[in-house]
Amino acid sequence: MTPDGVRSGDVVVSGGRVVAVGETGGRRGTADGVRSGGVVVSDGKIVPADREARRVIDARGAYVLPGLIDSHVHFRTPGLTHKEDWPHGSRAAVAGGVTTVMDMPNTVPPTLSPEAVLAKAELVAGTSLVDYAFHVGADPDRPELLADIDPGVAVSAKVFMAGHHTAPTVVRDPGQLDKIFAAAAAGRVRLVLHAEDDAVYALLDRWRGAPVRHRDYERYRPRTGPISAVAQVVRLVERHGTAAHVLHLSTAEEADLVTAARAAGLPVTFELTGHHLSFTDVDTRRLGAKTRLAPAIRQRADQDRLWEAVRLGEVSSLGSDHAPHTTEEKCRPVPDAPPGLPGVQELATAVWTGMRERWPDESPDVAMTRLVRHLAEEPAALFGLRGKGRLEIGADGDLVVFEPDHRWLFSARDVRAKCGWSAYEGWTMAGRVRTTVRRGEIVWDADTGTFGSPTGHWVR
Numbered sequence: 001m002t003p004d005g006v007r008s009g010d011v012v013v014s015g016g017r018v019v020a021v022g023e024t025g026g027r028r029g030t031a032d033g034v035r036s037g038g039v040v041v042s043d044g045k046i047v048p049a050d051r052e053a054r055r056v057i058d059a060r061g062a063y064v065l066p067g068l069i070d071s072h073v074h075f076r077t078p079g080l081t082h083k084e085d086w087p088h089g090s091r092a093a094v095a096g097g098v099t100t101v102m103d104m105p106n107t108v109p110p111t112l113s114p115e116a117v118l119a120k121a122e123l124v125a126g127t128s129l130v131d132y133a134f135h136v137g138a139d140p141d142r143p144e145l146l147a148d149i150d151p152g153v154a155v156s157a158k159v160f161m162a163g164h165h166t167a168p169t170v171v172r173d174p175g176q177l178d179k180i181f182a183a184a185a186a187g188r189v190r191l192v193l194h195a196e197d198d199a200v201y202a203l204l205d206r207w208r209g210a211p212v213r214h215r216d217y218e219r220y221r222p223r224t225g226p227i228s229a230v231a232q233v234v235r236l237v238e239r240h241g242t243a244a245h246v247l248h249l250s251t252a253e254e255a256d257l258v259t260a261a262r263a264a265g266l267p268v269t270f271e272l273t274g275h276h277l278s279f280t281d282v283d284t285r286r287l288g289a290k291t292r293l294a295p296a297i298r299q300r301a302d303q304d305r306l307w308e309a310v311r312l313g314e315v316s317s318l319g320s321d322h323a324p325h326t327t328e329e330k331c332r333p334v335p336d337a338p339p340g341l342p343g344v345q346e347l348a349t350a351v352w353t354g355m356r357e358r359w360p361d362e363s364p365d366v367a368m369t370r371l372v373r374h375l376a377e378e379p380a381a382l383f384g385l386r387g388k389g390r391l392e393i394g395a396d397g398d399l400v401v402f403e404p405d406h407r408w409l410f411s412a413r414d415v416r417a418k419c420g421w422s423a424y425e426g427w428t429m430a431g432r433v434r435t436t437v438r439r440g441e442i443v444w445d446a447d448t449g450t451f452g453s454p455t456g457h458w459v460r
Ligand code: NCD
Pocket: 074, 106, 166, 167, 194, 292, 293, 294, 295, 321, 323, 324, 338, 339, 340, 341
């Protein structure tokens, strides 16, 4: 308490358009939860709006959003910290309005057991500006581990059905995959899937060899890979009843398959990434290795179908798949250049930019409601993060002041990821994250370019 009776660390955000999603918001093209007003945070939690506070953030002309949740980042600890680390990754996150991340297990060594998650958590403690949770990796040799994963240790188990440079732990054997789905169902753990069919790629590679130009890469990792894998996932969900979240859809067919399976009552959902919504083969010709990704960037018709999945609310989560590599690694000869790009910082603004370009006549309140649904509320619900994803009394005081009409040029100077480059360099962004607050602390202020303290903690 300060002498005037106001708790230190308290903050009030006033005068903005506050976005709370509500029951139908976003999905049916409504914005019931958007209202003018403010949010007050005290002792790290959202409290009734009649309280006073020490710090006042003026949000006039801006939206006030719940802190965004990126359920798909590769922050590269342990073992790959030359590509990315938590100080850089979490600064990129808050600069993009993200206050909670879920980290992936393809580290060195890979995070394949509860013990490995605990060891990683110890390394991360005290280095992150954002709160965090972990996905454990499914170990093809020990599928039975998934039958009793503590949800406080891992929010899901990740399965790589195809591999590459930074994804060496691949489940190739259909028998092992079946055991993983059975064990996850028994342990009630959600699977998140990198669904590409390794056998399809192995067959093509034996016939055609490796690509020698980046512009040919998509033909070497074609749509048959993910489509075949998603069909397998749907059959396994049917057999075992496992909750399955398919990551980074790249094709129209996958969106149709997962949506049809869900309509048939199966517990299957999907994620879309900022980059599959932002780039097509036209861009990859220009950007080369920067947009070399697994799964590959595809054609305009695919991108149109993915955006349709956003408009119809078929998608559950938007994720960045923030997967940085150094410039030196990306500049290697084509077969050796690893797939992946940084994206946690660009995710929300790139999606907002896409929404305003695609649907210029849509009410901004409706568009922002969609964004908040898929970047906060649904990821929190899907992965069981209590106190996250909603602006409501008692929730964590995580929030973002987002200027919807602030157009600005995104350049290499803006990049906070350790790798220092972005595929979005040269983009005119249609919105800006002005302020990010994590549990009552201002962790990003765009006007001064300053960050808060690395006191993010593990959400369990
Ligand atoms: C990811 C990486 O580099 O960790 N790369 C990517 O292209 N998405 C791993 C992965 O998800 O395949």
